[in-house]
Amino acid sequence: MAYRKRYSAWPVWNAKVGGQLGQLVDRLGADVAHHVAAHFLKTSDAAVLRKCHSLNELLANAESYHTQWVTGQRINGTTARQMERTEANLSAAEQAAQMVLAKRQAGDRNEYL
Structure with missing residues (x-):
């Protein structure tokens, strides 16, 4: 029903689709596969x-879509790039802070203050 709601059409049903749905149930379990x-x-x-x-x-x-379902998240290309940039910015900030602390511990003057 979710497919029909999204696309206003019934999905194709054939042996391949039936097998794929069986594989999905095998991997995720009958209780959650449909969710x-x-x-x-x-x-x-x-x-x-x-x-x-x-x-x-x-x-x-x-398994990735299962995790997204459990956590209530939807990760797409844009979301992933934003997360990647945030991580890169945090990493750069941590490196800068470590450099300032190392200079301070060495007795060097902090040129930023």
Whole structure:
């Protein structure tokens, strides 16, 4: 139903799709697989959208989508880049602070103050 709600069309149903859904249930468990699949359909990542939320993508990253469902997050390319930049900025700030402390401990004057 989540697929039909998103795309206003029923998904293709054939032997391959049935097998893929069976694999998803095997990997995540029958109690949560449908929740993860519904969460996946809310993903607005460009790569996922281009493929109309392909089951191949869901299966390739099932555990990742499970984590996103459990934590209530949706990670897409933009979100990942923002997190990466934040981490880089924190790392640079920590390095700068360590350099200032090292100079202070060595008795050097802090040129920034």
